Structure formats: structure tokens, C-alpha cells
Amino acid sequence: YAGYFSGNVNITGTLSKAGGSFMIDHPLDPANKYLYHSFVESPDMMNIYNGNVTTDGDGFATVELPDYFGALNKDFRYQLTVIGDFAQAIVAEEISGNQFTIRTDKPSVKVSWQVTGIRKDAYAEANRIQVEVEKPAREKGLYLHPEAFMLGPEMQIHYQQNLEARKVAGQATGDSHE
CATH class of the missing domain: 2.40.30 (Elongation Factor Tu (Ef-tu); domain 3)
Structure with a gap:
């Protein structure tokens, strides 16, 4: 997880994501299974x-x-x-x-x-959403989810930033591996 929240979360701006779902204990087998359902979404609010x-x-x-x-x-x-x-x-x-x-x-x-x-x-x-948006020049040729296009992780838009953040986090915790 990039983040984990236990409790209510309030966002006063927009939330952009690749997918979404709810996850609950399965009503027919709550001790052993989870049940997921996807959000219903559209280009309109x-x-x-x-x-x-x-x-x-x-x-x-x-x-x-x-x-x-x-x-x-x-x-x-x-x-x-x-x-x-x-x-x-x-x-x-x-x-x-x-x-x-x-x-x-x-x-x-x-x-x-x-x-x-x-x-x-x-x-x-x-605050209507723009449904189709050109990527900024620095993000062209890169992907939010490169694995979905059979590409390596280095093709992810924030790959370099994430790599650097993991290195800094490793140094702060004394963990030398990535």
C-alpha cells in the first residue's frame, strides 16, 4: 500500500485514481473471505x-x-x-x-x-472534470500502469521519484536494500 487509513477520510478537493472498490468481510463467510465490488463511474458527475x-x-x-x-x-x-x-x-x-x-x-x-x-x-x-487530457511533456511516453501494457516498471511516470524515495527511506531506517 502507498497509504493505509483506518477510519474516515475527508478530501475537500478531487481524487484521481485508476480504479476503485469497496472491500468488506464476505457476508456469507466473513471469517475466511473478502467481497469486492467496483465503483460505478461515468464522465459526468x-x-x-x-x-x-x-x-x-x-x-x-x-x-x-x-x-x-x-x-x-x-x-x-x-x-x-x-x-x-x-x-x-x-x-x-x-x-x-x-x-x-x-x-x-x-x-x-x-x-x-x-x-x-x-x-x-x-x-x-x-469544478467539472476534463474527461480527456493531454499528458504534460515530461510524462509523454510514460505510463501510470506500464505493466498493463506489458512494459517494465521503469516506464512508470513516477518511477524515478519512487526509486529515490525508497533509497532515502532505506537510509533513514538503516535498510540498505531497495
Whole structure:
């Protein structure tokens, strides 16, 4: 590990990484296994909300979203999936007042829904990520993860800095090997 934290970490700027996951004790075998899941990521600052709802006797259901939803999000996308029946489902009324309405062509239909929105809070609006960026001249021809391209560690962007840091750390601890 380049760093290990036990407890909460608060970053007030951005975090850039090659990958990400959560790691927990496996719920079916916590004494012997770990369970990993990867983050869901996109080129947008996207939030995801989802749930299940059952339409009423007339085929309508209103989905209530958190009270902060409209203040935090814009550019909504909807996905609906009918569960357990052959039925049609539509978004009958788009999001307004932190709620939207689903309609099915039959009564009492269970519908799984997902809504995504792009963050529109002040920080997000002022700090959109650049999705594609040219490497600085000193990093061109070098890689963040050279092993993924079948290249040696000397092709890593920070190889020389890391080598020097390991040497200094070895001198400080009396460890003479790298």
C-alpha cells in the first residue's frame, strides 16, 4: 500500500485514481473471505437513485425522491423495468417537486425504476472534470500502469521519484536494500 487509513477520510478537493472498490468481510463467510465490488463511474458527475414501486388500481404510482434532489441534480434520465408481468410502463409525469409518476397499462404492477441526474451544486458547476487530457511533456511516453501494457516498471511516470524515495527511506531506517 502507498497509504493505509483506518477510519474516515475527508478530501475537500478531487481524487484521481485508476480504479476503485469497496472491500468488506464476505457476508456469507466473513471469517475466511473478502467481497469486492467496483465503483460505478461515468464522465459526468452523476448521481443514481433507484427503487421499486407498485402501481395502484388505475396503473399509477408516484415516486418520491429526497427533498434535496432538485437542488442537487439536472438532466434526468429514467429507466423502468416491469417485474413479474407482461405490462407496459412509462414515465407519465417527469420530475417536478422531487417526484415523478409512473403509469402502467395494467393495475397493481411492480416496477423497478432508476433515475440518474448530473450534479448541479455550486462545487460541481465550478469544478467539472476534463474527461480527456493531454499528458504534460515530461510524462509523454510514460505510463501510470506500464505493466498493463506489458512494459517494465521503469516506464512508470513516477518511477524515478519512487526509486529515490525508497533509497532515502532505506537510509533513514538503516535498510540498505531497495
